[in-house]
Amino acid sequence: MIVRSFLRSSSWWIALVLIMVYAGCTDDPTDILAVRNENLRVELVEWARLAQSAHNYQPWRVVLDPDRSDRMWLYIETERLLPETDPPARQITISAGTFLAVLEARAAQLGLAAQIELLPHGEYDLETIGSLPVAAVVLNEFSGARSSLFVAADVDALSQATVKYRYRPAELDASFRRRLTAWSDWDSGIQVSVMTDPADVQWLNEISRQAYVIEMRNPATRAETYESTRMTRRARRQQPYGLAYTANFRPMILRVVETSQILFPQSHEKWAETGIDQFTAALDDINTYIVITSETNDRTAQVQTGRMLQALWMEIQAAGHVVLANSQALQEYPKMRELYTKVHERLAPDGETVQMILAVARPATGRHLHSPRFRAEALISSPD
Ligand SMILES: Cc1cc2nc3c(=O)[nH]c(=O)nc-3n(C[C@H](O)[C@H](O)[C@H](O)COP(=O)(O)O)c2cc1C
Structure with missing residues (x-):
C-alpha cells in the first residue's frame, strides 16, 4: 500500500528522470573525450617542454582554452627573455617554434593532428611580445596523409x-x-x-x-x-x-x-x-x-x-x-x-x-643527465 502510493507519487518519477539524465551525461562519449583532451593537452606540454631553447630559457607560456578542450595557445613568457644576448627576441621566437615541433610530433604519435595557426592575432614586436599568441593549436583526430616532417620526426629521441x-x-x-x-x-x-x-x-x-x-x-x-x-x-x-x-x-x-x-x-x-x-x-x-x-x-x-x-x-x-x-x-x-x-x-x-x-x-661519451626543465604545470597559466 505504502509502496504503491510512493510509486504513484510524482516526486519519485522526477527523481528517476534526473538519475537517467545524469547517467546519460556521464556516458556521453563527447564528455569522455573532453576529459581525455584535458589530459592530452598537459601530456603534449609535458613533451614539448623538452624542446631546445636559447640558453635553455624555455620561454613558453601555455593557455588551455577553458571552453574548448581541444584548443590551446602558446605565448612567449616575457619573464624569460635574453635582452643582452638576443635583443630582438629572434632566438627566443625560434625557441617557440621548437616547442611547437615537439608538440606536433608527440600529438602524431598519439594519433592526433595538431593544427597549428601561427601568429593568429598578427606579428608581435618588443612591445606586444607576450601579449599576442605565437600560435593557436587545435587537436583533431588524424585523417589522411601523414606527410608533414614533424609527423615523421622521431620524438622518442628526446629521451636521450x-x-x-x-x-x-x-x-x-x-x-x-x-x-x-x-x-x-x-x-x-x-x-x-x-x-x-x-x-x-x-x-x-x-x-x-x-x-x-x-x-x-x-x-x-x-x-x-x-x-x-x-x-x-x-x-x-x-x-x-x-x-x-x-x-x-x-x-x-x-x-x-x-x-x-x-x-x-x-x-x-x-x-x-x-x-x-x-x-x-x-x-x-x-x-x-x-x-x-x-x-x-x-x-x-x-x-x-x-x-x-x-x-x-x-x-x-x-x-x-x-x-x-x-x-x-x-x-x-x-x-x-x-x-x-x-x-x-x-x-x-x-x-x-x-x-x-x-x-x-x-x-664521444656515454649517458648524460638532462638539462633542467620546468614541470608542465609551471608552463601552463590561466587566460587573462
Ligand atoms: C635558438 C637557439 C639558440 C641556441 N644557441 C646555442 C648556442 O649558441 N650554443 C649552445 O651551446 N647551445 C645553443 N642552443 C642550445 C641550447 O643551449 C639547448 O637547447 C638548451 O640548453 C637545452 O639543452 P639540452 O639540449 O641539454 O636539453 C640554442 C638553442 C636554440 C633553440
Missing part, C-alpha cells in the same frame, strides 16, 4: 640527453644528408643546407670560435650567460631553466665539477676563459654543419625556423648524433655586428637571413 663538447666527427651518409636538405620543401621560405666541404667547415669553425670569444668577453652578454648558468644541482632544482653542465660532463664528473664550483668559485672572467678553451677544443672534431636560412625575417619565419631546427635535432639525435647550435655569430648586438655581416655575406648573398648555424657530431 644532449652531449656537448665531447665529440667524434659526424658520419651522416649522403642519402641521410640529402633527406635533411629535402626538408626545405616543407616551407618554401626556409632553406636547409648541409655543409661538409672541408673549406666551408673550417671557415664555420673559425667564425664560431671568434663569435664565442666575443660573447664571452663582452661584459653584458657574459654576465647574462653567467647569471643563466646553474652551477650546482641545487641551483638546477631551484631554477629549472638556464644552462647547466649536464651536457658537458658525465654524471660522476659532473658531481666533481659542480662541487668544485661551490668550493672554488671562479670570477666571471676566469669562468668565461675556461668555457672558451673547452669550446675551441671541441671544434677540432666538427666536420659537418647545417645552416638554416629564411627569405624573410618576420616572426613567422623565426617560428618556422624553430620547427625545422627541432625536427632536424630529433632526426639527427635518433641517428646517434648530436646537434650543437653555434648561434653566437648570429647574435644581434653591436660587438657582434661585424661577424654577423661576414656570415651573411657568405651564407646569404641574396639578402636572406641566416637563422641558425648547427654543428653536427657524434657524442
Whole structure:
C-alpha cells in the first residue's frame, strides 16, 4: 500500500528522470573525450617542454582554452627573455617554434593532428611580445596523409640527453644528408643546407670560435650567460631553466665539477676563459654543419625556423648524433655586428637571413643527465 502510493507519487518519477539524465551525461562519449583532451593537452606540454631553447630559457607560456578542450595557445613568457644576448627576441621566437615541433610530433604519435595557426592575432614586436599568441593549436583526430616532417620526426629521441663538447666527427651518409636538405620543401621560405666541404667547415669553425670569444668577453652578454648558468644541482632544482653542465660532463664528473664550483668559485672572467678553451677544443672534431636560412625575417619565419631546427635535432639525435647550435655569430648586438655581416655575406648573398648555424657530431661519451626543465604545470597559466 505504502509502496504503491510512493510509486504513484510524482516526486519519485522526477527523481528517476534526473538519475537517467545524469547517467546519460556521464556516458556521453563527447564528455569522455573532453576529459581525455584535458589530459592530452598537459601530456603534449609535458613533451614539448623538452624542446631546445636559447640558453635553455624555455620561454613558453601555455593557455588551455577553458571552453574548448581541444584548443590551446602558446605565448612567449616575457619573464624569460635574453635582452643582452638576443635583443630582438629572434632566438627566443625560434625557441617557440621548437616547442611547437615537439608538440606536433608527440600529438602524431598519439594519433592526433595538431593544427597549428601561427601568429593568429598578427606579428608581435618588443612591445606586444607576450601579449599576442605565437600560435593557436587545435587537436583533431588524424585523417589522411601523414606527410608533414614533424609527423615523421622521431620524438622518442628526446629521451636521450644532449652531449656537448665531447665529440667524434659526424658520419651522416649522403642519402641521410640529402633527406635533411629535402626538408626545405616543407616551407618554401626556409632553406636547409648541409655543409661538409672541408673549406666551408673550417671557415664555420673559425667564425664560431671568434663569435664565442666575443660573447664571452663582452661584459653584458657574459654576465647574462653567467647569471643563466646553474652551477650546482641545487641551483638546477631551484631554477629549472638556464644552462647547466649536464651536457658537458658525465654524471660522476659532473658531481666533481659542480662541487668544485661551490668550493672554488671562479670570477666571471676566469669562468668565461675556461668555457672558451673547452669550446675551441671541441671544434677540432666538427666536420659537418647545417645552416638554416629564411627569405624573410618576420616572426613567422623565426617560428618556422624553430620547427625545422627541432625536427632536424630529433632526426639527427635518433641517428646517434648530436646537434650543437653555434648561434653566437648570429647574435644581434653591436660587438657582434661585424661577424654577423661576414656570415651573411657568405651564407646569404641574396639578402636572406641566416637563422641558425648547427654543428653536427657524434657524442664521444656515454649517458648524460638532462638539462633542467620546468614541470608542465609551471608552463601552463590561466587566460587573462
Ligand atoms: C635558438 C637557439 C639558440 C641556441 N644557441 C646555442 C648556442 O649558441 N650554443 C649552445 O651551446 N647551445 C645553443 N642552443 C642550445 C641550447 O643551449 C639547448 O637547447 C638548451 O640548453 C637545452 O639543452 P639540452 O639540449 O641539454 O636539453 C640554442 C638553442 C636554440 C633553440
